[in-house]
Amino acid sequence: MRSYGQYCAVARALDAIGDRWTLLIIRELLLRGPSRYTDLRNGLPRIATNLLADRLRGLEQEGLVSREEAPPPVATTLFRLTPRGEELGPVLTELGRWGIPLMVEGPNEDDDFRPYWLSLPVDLYLTDRSPEQPPVTVEVRAGDEPVVLETGEGKVHLRPGAAEHPDAVLSGTPHVIAGVLAGTMSLADAIVVGAKVDGKRAALQRLLPG
Amino acid sequence: MRSYGQYCAVARALDAIGDRWTLLIIRELLLRGPSRYTDLRNGLPRIATNLLADRLRGLEQEGLVSREEAPPPVATTLFRLTPRGEELGPVLTELGRWGIPLMVEGPNEDDDFRPYWLSLPVDLYLTDRSPEQPPVTVEVRAGDEPVVLETGEGKVHLRPGAAEHPDAVLSGTPHVIAGVLAGTMSLADAIVVGAKVDGKRAALQRLLPG
DNA sequence: CCGCATCCGGGGCGATACTG
DNA sequence: CAGTATCGCCCCGGATGCGG
Numbered sequence: 258m259r260s261y262g263q264y265c266a267v268a269r270a271l272d273a274i275g276d277r278w279t280l281l282i283i284r285e286l287l288l289r290g291p292s293r294y295t296d297l298r299n300g301l302p303r304i305a306t307n308l309l310a311d312r313l314r315g316l317e318q319e320g321l322v323s324r325e326e327a328p329p330p331v332a333t334t335l336f337r338l339t340p341r342g343e344e345l346g347p348v349l350t351e352l353g354r355w356g357i358p359l360m361v362e363g364p365n366e367d368d369d370f371r372p373y374w375l376s377l378p379v380d381l382y383l384t385d386r387s388p389e390q391p392p393v394t395v396e397v398r399a400g401d402e403p404v405v406l407e408t409g410e411g412k413v414h415l416r417p418g419a420a421e422h423p424d425a426v427l428s429g430t431p432h433v434i435a436g437v438l439a440g441t442m443s444l445a446d447a448i449v450v451g452a453k454v455d456g457k458r459a460a461l462q463r464l465l466p467g
Numbered sequence: 468m469r470s471y472g473q474y475c476a477v478a479r480a481l482d483a484i485g486d487r488w489t490l491l492i493i494r495e496l497l498l499r500g501p502s503r504y505t506d507l508r509n510g511l512p513r514i515a516t517n518l519l520a521d522r523l524r525g526l527e528q529e530g531l532v533s534r535e536e537a538p539p540p541v542a543t544t545l546f547r548l549t550p551r552g553e554e555l556g557p558v559l560t561e562l563g564r565w566g567i568p569l570m571v572e573g574p575n576e577d578d579d580f581r582p583y584w585l586s587l588p589v590d591l592y593l594t595d596r597s598p599e600q601p602p603v604t605v606e607v608r609a610g611d612e613p614v615v616l617e618t619g620e621g622k623v624h625l626r627p628g629a630a631e632h633p634d635a636v637l638s639g640t641p642h643v644i645a646g647v648l649a650g651t652m653s654l655a656d657a658i659v660v661g662a663k664v665d666g667k668r669a670a671l672q673r674l675l676p677g
Numbered sequence: 678c679c680g681c682a683t684c685c686g687g688g689g690c691g692a693t694a695c696t697g
Numbered sequence: 698c699a700g701t702a703t704c705g706c707c708c709c710g711g712a713t714g715c716g717g
Contacts, residue, residue: 258487258708259690259691260575261491261513262512262513262575262577262578262579263491263512263578263579263580263584264570264573264574264575264578264579264580264584264641264642264645265494265566265580265581265584266562266563266564266565266566266567266569266570266584266587266588266649267490267491267494267559267562267563267566267584267587268491268566268584269566269569269570270562270563270565270566270569271490271491271562272569273566273569275487275490276708277468277485277708277709278471278709280477280481280485281471281473281477281478281481284475284477293679293680294679294680294681295678295679295680302472302473303471303472303710304710305709305710305711305712306680306681306682306711307681307682307683307709307710307711308708308709308710309680309681310680310681310682333678333679333680334679334680344565345565347561347564347565348558348561348562348565349477350561351557351558351560351561352476352477352480352481352558353476353477353480354476354557355476355480355554355555355557355558356475356476356477356478356479356480356483357476359476359479359480359482359483360474360476360479363474364474365470365472365474367472368472368473368474369472369473369474370473370474370475371475374473374474374475374476374477374478377476377477378476431474432474435474439476468689469688469689469709469710486689487689487690488690503698503699504698504699504700505698505699508699513691514691515690515691515692515693516692516693516699516700516701517690517691517700517701517702517703518689518690518691519700520699520700520701521689543698543699544698544699544700
């Protein structure tokens with residue numbers, strides 16, 4: 258992108274990460290950790306492959322992403338945020354916080370969805386209300402790949418993957434699950450509109466507000 | 468801009484304010500308050516005028532900016548952030564915080580500069596270390612238009628304009644002034660490289676870290 | 678398969694000129 | 698003062714190819 262040509266912190270930040278797709282690439286690397294090129298493509302469904310390659314080169318050049326050749330048996334390239342790149346976390350957090358109200362109307366007809374994208378709202382709005390109790394894990398199914406809610410130190414975090422022995426399993430449409438995890442819809446209301454809870458419902462309630 | 472087509476808070480936020488120039492328009496409205504079209508142009512020196520008009524229309528349509536006809540004697544259109552638009556403040560703050568390190572190398576040859584752009588670093592890094600004392604005002608001259616540092620409730624804020632009877636006047640190059648106001652350069656070092664303080668130096672020292 | 682490079686069409690963007 | 702109008706360019710998007 259062309260520079261804005263302004264001696265201003267915001268303008269210089271946008272010079273670095275204001276390009277189309279760039280902040281979403283950062284989101285992927287923040288939420289998923291070090292990733293293969295193909296995994297990045299999967300998390301950015303409509304990106305043109307040359308554009309992803311371009312952006313990764315640019316980010317590497319600015320010192321926000323590093324590339325490393327993983328040894329066998331992985332034997333592939335991994336893209337990883339540098340410490341300076343990870344400092345963009347708060348920017349993504351505030352962007353996500355501001356964007357939450359735009360989620361209440363639900364997905365458009367052809368919107369893509371990945372459940373781990375909900376990590377940002379979870380970190381913001383969910384807390385473990387019984388931190389003295391043993392930790393719980395709740396599997397969430399809202400799309401293809403399952404994700405897991407985990408407690409630790411009073412916090413709640415969402416990570417990609419399946420749980421071995423989850424205390425509960427929450428399933429529903431992206432729209433409803435997003436409402437529950439962003440705290441804009443009660444679990445009771447969610448169940449009314451089709452969400453399902455298997456296992457210990459209390460394990461889930463403990464993480465939700467109200 | 469085309470939508471990213473993702474049911475994700477960050478992606479939807481970027482759908483709304485990810486266009487080129489948009490966040491800088493928000494910056495202007497946040498720092499300057501309700502502004503005329505011409506004032507916006509002056510704070511965004513290289514924007515194409517049709518693009519500014521387009522962006523303002525878009526922001527109006529999304530409910531982030533409102534347009535009002537000011538009564539005489541102003542008799543002009545004013546653009547103002549809506550409450551929802553003002554909620555972008557934390558996004559700009561985090562972007563600015565992340566961008567501060569990009570300022571230390573100083574402006575490029577042909578970079579534009581407006582002193583009130585330094586409001587963001589000031590809000591972040593300066594505090595009044597003697598809030599029990601009477602308030603002070605310090606005029607800062609780093610470009611064409613002067614700006615004023617003011618204390619209040621332990622905070623320090625920078626606003627466009629001149630001071631009537633400033634307790635001190637700080638002048639220097641944008642590079643050096645930015646270093647001082649962002650807390651990355653001591654006042655003593657700044658003076659060594661050409662900054663000047665007139666009036667009560669203590670009034671200024673009281674606002675600076677260290 | 679993985680990690681790109683290349684090619685091409687369309688549209689957003691940039692610069693200038695002009696207007697009520 | 699507050700914008701339109703116009704035009705050229707380059708970034709972006711989508712498809713395809715290609716070496717390791």
